[in-house]
Amino acid sequence: MRIDVLRSSAGRVPHLGEQVELRGLLQELARRGVEGVLVDRGEAPGGLVCGAEPAGQDPPGAAAQVVPDEAEQPAPEAEGLLLSGAGPDGPAGPELLADWLGAARTAARHGRPVVISGLALDARNAPAEVLRELLGTASLVGLRDEASRALALRLCPDHPGLHLGADDILVLPTPDTAAGPAPEVAPPRIVAALGHLTGPFGTDEAAPVLTALLAALVHRTAGTVAVLPCGGARADVEFAEAVATGLPEGTRPHVLAPDPAADALVLAADHLVTTCPRAVALGLAAGADVLSVGTEKYAAERMEAVLRRWGLTENVVPLAALLTPGATAWDTRAAVQQWATETVEQRAAVRSALAEAVPALHAAGDRWWDGVVVALRGGEPQRLSSTAVAPRGVGAPLVRSLRRRYTTPAAPPARPTVVAVVLRTRGRPAALSRALDDVLAQTFTDWRLVVVDDGGDPAVVDRLLAERQDELAGRATVLHHRRGLGPGAAVNRGLRATDSELVVLRDDHEPWTPTFLQRAVARLEDPLTTDDGVVVHAQAGEPAPAGPAAPTLTGALGGERAAPGSFVYRRAVHGVLGDYDESLAAAADWEFALRFLETFTVGLVRGHPHPVRARGNEGSGAGPALRGRDELLVRERHLKQWTGENGVGLPLYLSREIREQAEGLHARLDGSEVVARELLELVREQSARIEQLERAVAERGFTAFWRRVWRAVRGR
Known part of the structure; x- marks a missing residue:
């Protein structure tokens, strides 16, 4: 029996283990009386036309999901088609799936069995309709991992032939297969x-x-x-x-x-x-x-x-x-x-x-490749176990x-987690979807998410959470409020629904980078850190600006606000400060920040996590930026001492009064600038008129002089 083996890596750059795996695949088929002929993408041996670009060239991205038309293709000489994922580590993309579907259609149209082995999928880059038709064309499909199998089952829930394959077992040495040429030098350890x-x-x-x-x-x-x-x-x-x-x-x-x-x-x-x-x-x-x-x-x-x-x-x-x-x-x-x-x-x-x-593993591999050959010969393979070794x-x-803190847990954690993420949302499903994906993309995974639906549509919020049920792994809770309670009340209810060491609030429109939580937790868990909160810069790796950067009470009194979604702090501070003020609508976060900065300090996390802790001393140059930062530290120290004894009322009033005076001064300066521009325009107009008069007077005086001269000459 002869079959065509259409591989995913043909015409691409070589990959480690590719030749060993392909050689093992052909030998497994040969041991069962099947001759496998490797077919490159774009070639057409035996009448099998894939409709792809020539080997070694990438088809244009715009045509990645266009499936070739097989109507005019001749019947293949091969008795079956095996689509093999041997080669690259990455998942099958739209371009490869379209190629495979074109070949599978041709084989199926002429009554040739189709089997897929070693298929790796990524839900973010797999065209659903193309993949659904491709899976339906094959009688047996071997997926590389559980995530790929779960995606295939969602698209084709009634397909009886979706299994975990055994392609990675092809590299095992057997009595009738060689592991490859021995190295010329002693192998490194x-x-x-x-x-x-x-x-x-x-x-x-x-x-x-x-x-x-x-x-x-x-x-x-x-x-x-x-x-x-x-x-x-x-x-x-x-x-x-x-x-x-x-x-x-x-x-x-x-x-x-x-x-x-x-x-x-x-x-x-x-x-x-x-x-x-x-x-x-x-x-x-x-x-x-x-x-x-x-x-x-x-x-x-x-x-x-x-x-x-x-x-x-x-x-x-x-x-x-x-x-x-x-x-x-x-x-x-x-x-x-x-x-x-x-x-x-x-x-x-x-x-x-x-x-x-x-x-x-050899026994599991034998069962799998026996099933592959049965399917290639038109039979129905028996159901295969997905577990080879206990x-x-x-x-x-x-x-x-x-x-522990960097992988999705198999079950919801029974103990308090490190970070509680309180996510406020109200009637913005697209923004909520992006916010959920941002949380799930975090490299740090020891978190508990509380979605506070403050007056939105409960069905929409529940649907978005259900779509991500497997990834959330029991780490999410939703609180529905039929009537909007306001930002402060939403936060307080979210905090009471969790127990954690650290807290971060975010609204559904605030973006997060994947390392946001990792960088914040690393700073707050550093034994050398004395801050009780940190603000994480949105873009990792950007150079720090000159002068002060971390939030300060001085800046907060002047109206400066950090985005709530960038501020991570210790939950224990609520034992000192109390809850968020529920009577405030738009200023609850700012008012809490004022109380926080009055008692505690906030650090700034900028750049990416460093592989090795820096222990050296920084430079001692006293430039303008360093002097300005030190002066701010002195002011901040004395301000906190004063507010600790007298409260924040007077500085808060004075900062508002100074800001209003400054705004009034700016308004007056703006008005003066307008008047100055108007006066300057009048001066320019008057200057132009004077220049015109001077030219007219000059011309008239010159002409009158020569007339007088002419009359005097004629009078003689």
Whole structure:
């Protein structure tokens, strides 16, 4: 039997493990009497026309969801079609899904079975109608992870053939398959397989963390290091080079390209540091200690899926957890050193657990590929189990501590959370939808959300929360008020519905960056911080302006207001200050800020979390900006002393009076400027008239003189 295998990576840059996986796929088919012929996107062997751009070219983005017309295509010679997701780590995008649907339509129109294996999906970038038709065309679909399977089930709830596939098992060595060419040099004990960053962190944040982790492993094992990109794209190579460059001179490696030799290096590693799901599969097949670092949510979920198939659960450490480890470790350097130490100490247990899992994984792979061949021959495969190996708790104990506040919990937390987010909304569904997505996008996940619907449509709010039920994971509560109570009352009811160490208020129109909560919590949990609240700058990494930046009582008395959604503070201050004033409509937040600043201090968080805590002394130059800041600190100190003894009433009255006087003075100055402009215009007009008169007088005087001369000459 001959089938066409249409792969997702053809014509693209090479990826780590791609050749090993494709070779394993063809060998699994051959063992079952099926000849698989690799088909590149855009080629048409056997009459199979995909309708894509030529291999190696990207079709225009505007046509990404246009499915080719197969009406004039001849019948394919192949007896079936296998759509394989082997290759890149990323999810199938609109362009690839359109290509696959065109090929699947052709095969189905001529009665050829269609099977999909290794399909990875991202709900944010998957065209629903194209995907729904593609899934309906295939009799058997293998999804790479639970999130992809959940999306497929939502689109095709009655489809009987949606299963978790076993593509990552293709890299396991078997008696009749080779793992690839052996490296020419002795394999290094430590390998780093790194992909470019697509999440909220930049290279300047991520590279030092991974460099520190590799250096800690080198220190613990005295091994050598190989660094290679997960893909051949320029961004992959540049990120790998940034990590390699930071290593000490004696251990600094050259960055290798992803090819069969690089695959063999991973398959021979003792310790693997990686950000890529494909590399995780290779490292586990080699029996290596895999230190998985999730730089963004999608990659972390994919790595978790691979590890879970081996029975290893909750072993991916989010990059955010290493940047700000909180109570787990003093700073990034301490966290990675402890992780490296525990990993080396657990080496024997991990290797033993991985070896015990191999037979079960081979059995699961055999069941899956038996089902694939049955479906390709037109039969109905039996229902397949999604679990290959029972979960086991092997791994570094530190990982569990690091993950606690940076991954979505499996169940709602029973204990008080770190941050309570009180979200006020009223009749703005689009703004509320964006606000909910901003909260869910936070790298810090130990929060509890209270949505206070202050007089809006309850059905709309409930629907928006229901759509995000899985992501919220029981961390959200909604309070409906049929009649609007006002901002102050809404906040007070939201605060009473939660129990947390920190509090942040936000309205549904205020944007958040993904690292907002992480940066605020890291500052307030720093043992060197004396502030009881922080204001987080909206854009990370921007240079700080000259002069004072943090909120002050002096500024608040003058009417300055920080956006409520940028202010995170300790809940304990309410024991001193009381609740928000419910009698105020628009000024409740400002009035609370006045009371807060009268007693406590607020810091400013600007820029991104630093991988290593800065302990050095700052420069001592006394420039104008520094003098102005110091003068403000002195004024602030004496103002607080006075208000502590006499209250805030007089400064508040004087600040208002001064502001009114200043506004009146500005108004008078504006009026004077208008009068001055009018007078200047009159002067210009008068000057022009004088110039005209002078020219007229000059002309008349000159002409009269010559007339007199002429008359005198004629009179002679």
